[in-house]
Ligand SMILES: Nc1nc2c(ncn2[C@@H]2O[C@H](COP(=O)(O)OP(=O)(O)O)[C@@H](O)[C@H]2O)c(=O)[nH]1
Ligand SMILES: [Mg+2]
C-alpha cells in the first residue's frame with residue numbers, strides 16, 4: 657500500500673461510443689448504405705414491420721437485417737426466408753447495442769452490395785435510446801396496446817427517433833388509447849418526428865412509412 | 879438496466895490506462911455517472927467484482943459520484959437543474975418555455991483511478 661497514486665483517466669464511455677458511431681456513419685456514407693436503427697418494447701412489431709418493409713422495398717433496394725433479438729435465431733431465419741441477408745448478433749443478454757457491436761455485425765455483410773441495413777435492436781425502450789449505433793436514422797415502434805402514456809415514461813427514446821410508427825392500429829377502440837393525446841405528447845418531446853399510424857397485420861398505413869424511409873434513403877444515397 | 883456492458887467498458891478503459899502507466903494493482907476507480915442513468919451502484923460493483931477477477935483491477939472499489947440533470951433553455955439560454963423524478967413536464971423556470979437541451983445527466987465518466 658506504499659505508493660498508491662491517483663492516475664487521471666477522463667474518459668466518457670458514452671462519448672467513446674459516440675466517436676465510434678460517427679466513424680461508422682462516415683463509412684456507411686462512403687459505401688452508400690443506409691443504416692436504420694429500429695427500436696421498441698418486446699412484441700411491438702419490429703420483426704413484423706421489417707418483413708412488411710422488405711416486401712415493399714426489395715424491388716428497388718437491396719436490403720440486409722442485423723438481428724439483435726435476445727438469444728434467438730428465429731427472427732433471423734424468418735427474415736432470411738424472404739431472400740434477404742440476415743446477420744444474428746449474439747447479444748448474450750445485453751440490453752442494447754452499441755456502435756462497437758454494430759460494427760462487428762456490419763463486418764459480416766458486403767456493404768458494397770447493400771442499400772439498406774435494418775437493425776432490429778434489443779426490445780426495450782430505455783437502454784437502446786442512450787447508445788448511438790452509428791445509424792443514419794432512428795425509428796421506433798409504439799403499439800396501441802402499450803398505451804398512449806409511454807412518451808411520459810420513456811422521454812429519451814421518443815426524443816432520439818426521427819420516425820415513430822404507431823403499430824397495431826387494428827386494436828384502436830378496444831382501450832382508451834388516444835391518438836390525439838399521443839401525438840401531442842410526442843410532438844412536445846420531439847417536434848420534428850415523423851409519425852405513422854399502421855397495422856402490420858392488415859397492412860394499413862405501411863405505405864406512409866415505407867415512402868418516408870425510401871425518401872430518406874434517396875437523400876442519403878444521392 | 880445496462881450494468882453489464884457499461885461495467886465491461888469501464889474495465890476495458892481502466893485496464894488500457896493501467897498498462898500505459900505500468901500499474902501493478904488498481905485499488906479504486908472514481909466515476910461520475912449521470913442521474914438519468916438507472917444504473918444501481920451495488921449492481922455495478924458486483925458486476926465489476928465478477929468480471930474484474932484475475933485482472934489488475936480485481937477487488938477495486940468503484941467510487942460513484944452522481945452528476946445532476948441540467949437543462950439549457952433554447953429560448954433564453956438559461957441553465958437549470960431538474961429533478962429526475964419530475965421529468966414529465968419540464969419547463970424553463972426563467973421564461974416558462976419547454977424547448978430544452980440536455981447539458982448533463984447522461985454521462986458515464988471515468989475520472990481517475992487509485993493505483994500502485
Ligand atoms: N393485431 C396486430 N398484431 C400485430 C401487429 N403487428 C405485429 N403483431 C403481432 O404482434 C406479435 C409480436 O410481433 P413481432 O413483430 O414479433 O414483435 P417484435 O418482438 O417487436 O419483433 C406477433 O404475434 C405479431 O403477429 C398489428 O399491427 N396488429
Ligand atoms: Mg422480433
Ligand SMILES: [Zn+2]
Pocket residue numbers: 951952953954955956970971972973974975
Ligand atoms: Zn428559458
